Amino acid sequence: MTQTTMVMGLSLLLLYPSQLLLIGRFGWVMAALLGIAWLSSVWLLPALLAGPLGRITEGIEYHFQVNQSLQRPGGVPPEPVTASGLRAAVATQGR
Amino acid sequence: MRNQTQGQSVSWFDITGTVPVFYQAQTALLTSLVRSLPLAFVAIAIAMMILLKSVRAGLFCSVPGIFPIAVVFGLLSWQGYVLDIGIMLTGSVAMGIAVDEILHLLTWFRIAIGKAKVGSRRSCWHSGIVALR
Numbered sequence: 092m093t094q095t096t097m098v099m100g101l102s103l104l105l106l107y108p109s110q111l112l113l114i115g116r117f118g119w120v121m122a123a124l125l126g127i128a129w130l131s132s133v134w135l136l137p138a139l140l141a142g143p144l145g146r147i148t149e150g151i152e153y154h155f156q157v158n159q160s161l162q163r164p165g166g167v168p169p170e171p172v173t174a175s176g177l178r179a180a181v182a183t184q185g186r
Numbered sequence: 187m188r189n190q191t192q193g194q195s196v197s198w199f200d201i202t203g204t205v206p207v208f209y210q211a212q213t214a215l216l217t218s219l220v221r222s223l224p225l226a227f228v229a230i231a232i233a234m235m236i237l238l239k240s241v242r243a244g245l246f247c248s249v250p251g252i253f254p255i256a257v258v259f260g261l262l263s264w265q266g267y268v269l270d271i272g273i274m275l276t277g278s279v280a281m282g283i284a285v286d287e288i289l290h291l292l293t294w295f296r297i298a299i300g301k302a303k304v305g306s307r308r309s310c311w312h313s314g315i316v317a318l319r
Contacts, residue, residue, distance in 0.1 A: 113271060124276055139249070144246060
């Protein structure tokens with residue numbers, strides 16, 4: 092997300108010095124909108140999900156196959172996953 | 187409209203050229219923007235509701251989609267900018283990009299919440315690391 096936003100925002104900012112005022116304004120407004128969209132998806136949405144209102148989304152159904160290697164047998168609650176383990180598990184199951 | 191020119195009365199006249207064409211196109215764009223943005227928000231909210239299988243979660247997760255438009259268009263009108271075609275075109279594009287990023291993050295979030303079997307706060311932490319790239 093960060094990389095795509097940076098690439099798109101910087102390339103749209105190239106339109107700013109355009110002699111046609113319409114195009115120049117389109118460029119910087121679009122870049123500003125991309126920046127705010129990045130803020131809203133990377134900062135605002137996780138903050139909303141982690142806050143008290145995030146309990147709404149905890150009941151959402153889970154469609155992906157849970158990796159068995161992350162769960163202990165016998166009904167024991169799974170041990171907390173680390174970020175690297177999660178990344179590896181997600182990478183093996185594909186996106 | 188009546189106008190006295192060179193002693194004879196002119197009952198009506200047409201404004202020709204590119205200016206009225208441009209004005210009419212801009213007015214049509216503005217009215218269609220006002221009509222289509224709420225429609226797009228409703229359609230996105232319905233899609234989110236179907237995806238998350240929850241009405242409240244769908245509404246909740248489509249809020250960050252209108253946040254960029256609300257902030258940037260609000261700041262523009264606060265600073266007194268006049269809406270032109272270039273600015274109007276950006277609204278729907280930005281909404282689409284914001285919803286795309288939200289769906290990316292929600293996918294990672296659902297993977298994390300399913301694997302870790304923990305609360306939303308912890309899943310957010312795990313999915314945020316992956317999605318921040």
